[in-house]
Amino acid sequence: MASPRLAIVVYSLTGNNLVLAQHLGGRLGADVLEVRDVRRRTQWSVALDLMFKRQAAIRPLDLDPASYDEILFMAPLWDMHVAMPMAAAMRALKGNIIRYGFVSLCGYDRPGQQAHVEAELTDLLGVRPVHVSQLFVGTLYPPQDRNKVWLISSRRIRAGELGRFSREIEAIAGWFSAPADRQGSTPTA
Numbered sequence: 001m002a003s004p005r006l007a008i009v010v011y012s013l014t015g016n017n018l019v020l021a022q023h024l025g026g027r028l029g030a031d032v033l034e035v036r037d038v039r040r041r042t043q044w045s046v047a048l049d050l051m052f053k054r055q056a057a058i059r060p061l062d063l064d065p066a067s068y069d070e071i072l073f074m075a076p077l078w079d080m081h082v083a084m085p086m087a088a089a090m091r092a093l094k095g096n097i098i099r100y101g102f103v104s105l106c107g108y109d110r111p112g113q114q115a116h117v118e119a120e121l122t123d124l125l126g127v128r129p130v131h132v133s134q135l136f137v138g139t140l141y142p143p144q145d146r147n148k149v150w151l152i153s154s155r156r157i158r159a160g161e162l163g164r165f166s167r168e169i170e171a172i173a174g175w176f177s178a179p180a181d182r183q184g185s186t187p188t189a
């Protein structure tokens, strides 16, 4: 039986999620597609967009969801939200995605963050995610530094450092090799 076709759709501002997406894409034999901003974005403009609840303008994404059995979305979290450019891509795909997972190489665990993200994904795509995983850059720091938001948010992860997340990466790879049911998730709207 042929392996399920997987696409990884990634948004990354400072490179962390892109490095992880390229690694997983190679390992899982997935196509990797990038969501791109129309305008140049900085961490400061992210903070302003969050403050004023502005949506992101993105370039058209060349993805035909019908060509894949499953989509893995990957993006940073900003103030507990899926990064706005990825949220924009998801809004455009709503109604066309049956089965998907979401991974974020994000900063630090915040109370309620996982549930908040799962609810937001369900709202954006109209269907619950099958898998959600957060990998925390903060775990590379000693406990007393893990609440230093700007220190952690400025940390760039290089491909050679991904071994520090090997446990989480193995778990994600396992999602796609396990004989999981391929029925898809339940539409919510």
Ligand SMILES: Cc1cc2nc3c(=O)[nH]c(=O)nc-3n(C[C@H](O)[C@H](O)[C@H](O)COP(=O)(O)O)c2cc1C
Pocket (backbone or CB within 6 Å): 011, 012, 013, 014, 015, 016, 017, 018, 043, 046, 047, 075, 076, 077, 078, 079, 080, 081, 105, 106, 107, 108, 109, 110, 137, 152, 153, 154, 155
């Ligand atoms: C304005 C801002 C807000 C952030 N808020 C969160 C957050 O709420 N939770 C979290 O885990 N990480 C948060 N982060 C950290 C990013 O998710 C993290 O730096 C991520 O690895 C960046 O991914 P990228 O390099 O792919 O853009 C925030 C970063 C910025 C710049």
